[in-house]
Amino acid sequence: TQLLEQSPQFLSIQEGENLTVYCNSSSVFSSLQWYRQEPGEGPVLLVTVVTGGEVKKLKRLTFQFGDARKDSSLHITAAQPGDTGLYLCAGGRNTDKLIFGTGTRLQVFP
Amino acid sequence: DSGVTQTPKHLITATGQRVTLRCSPRSGDLSVYWYQQSLDQGLQFLIQYYNGEERAKGNILERFSAQQFPDLHSELNLSSLELGDSALYFCASSEDRSNEKLFFGSGTQLSVL
Numbered sequence: 001t002q003l004l005e006q007s008p009q010f011l012s013i014q015e016g017e018n019l020t021v022y023c024n025s026s027s028v029f030s031s032l033q034w035y036r037q038e039p040g041e042g043p044v045l046l047v048t049v050v051t052g053g054e055v056k057k058l059k060r061l062t063f064q065f066g067d068a069r070k071d072s073s074l075h076i077t078a079a080q081p082g083d084t085g086l087y088l089c090a091g092g093r094n095t096d097k098l099i100f101g102t103g104t105r106l107q108v109f110p
Numbered sequence: 111d112s113g114v115t116q117t118p119k120h121l122i123t124a125t126g127q128r129v130t131l132r133c134s135p136r137s138g139d140l141s142v143y144w145y146q147q148s149l150d151q152g153l154q155f156l157i158q159y160y161n162g163e164e165r166a167k168g169n170i171l172e173r174f175s176a177q178q179f180p181d182l183h184s185e186l187n188l189s190s191l192e193l194g195d196s197a198l199y200f201c202a203s204s205e206d207r208s209n210e211k212l213f214f215g216s217g218t219q220l221s222v223l
Contacts, residue, residue, distance in 0.1 A: 031210065042112065042200050042214025043153070088153060097166045098143075098212065100153040 003027050004091055004101035012107045016078050021104045023072045023089035030093050032065050032072045035100075037086040079108045113137065116201050116215035124223055128189040131218045135182055135203030141165065142184040143204070143212065144176055148197040159184055160207045191222045 007022045023032070031050045035043035047056050049065035049072065056063045060083075062075040072089055089101040113136035123129055135142050144156040155168035159178035170176075173191075178184045188195060198219055202212040 033212075041216055042114070042202070043212075044112070044214070045211055048210060092208075092210070097155045097158065097168055099155070100145075102152050 003099050004089055006087075006089060006101040006104045008104060009102065010105050010107075012109065013079055015080055015108055015110050017108075019076050019079055019106070021074045021076075021087055021106075023074075023101050025070050025091060027091070028069050028093075029091035030069070031091070032069070033090045033092070033098070034063055034072070034074055035088045035090060037088060038084075043086075043088055076106075079106075081108045081110050084108050112213040112215060114201060114203050114213050114215035116199075116218050118218060119216065120219045120221075122221045122223065123191060125191055125193060127191050127222075128187065129191065129220065131186040131188070131199055131201075131220075133184045133186070133201030133203075133215060135184070135201075136213050139203035139205050139213070140182065141204045141207060142178055142182070143202040144170075144184070144186050145200040145202065145214075146197050147200060147217070151197075153200070156186070165207060188220070193222050196220055196222045 004025050033048045034046045037043040047063045052067045052069045054065045060077045064073050087104045090098045092098045115134040117132045140161045143158045145153050147153045156170040157176050158166040162178050173189050176186045198217045200217045202214045204212050
């Protein structure tokens, strides 16, 4: 059973466009993490959010944790080819196992 | 470079065989996690060890086993391999028992023919 659904599954955009990726669940999580994975490599942690309603910014990336701590979003402003990759959200419940989302594959064309 | 080392990078074997995947965590990290990534199932948690002891178990098959040694490196043993076991296997490590910050290795690509 996949507890974390991401949308869209695939996204192809031109350089300079904005985009938003969603991560949704019916379960409450104590923390929500976002990772980016490039071909041939393991996922790399981008950010962790722990408070409902929390917003974190990492250069052109903005992450938000839903008020009820069941969902999250990742917004990229002015996407660049270097943003290309597989974006994964992951939910944690204290010391319980980390559950990864279904993933969003982003392709940014020059 | 995450600091987590996985070997081998690629492994090609036949059905029915047994293989061992190896992972060295980042220096100082006590927890090791194993994940399986396939196109249809995404990234699935298999098992976690903390300081040599099993901490949490996920969707790990009975044909699979793992252990963490006193020097904190870990091995994932896959036996009676089936075609469906073909996947990327990732090891990750973290400082403590929490899932707050995982560092992933580059993975082992297993192909069962």
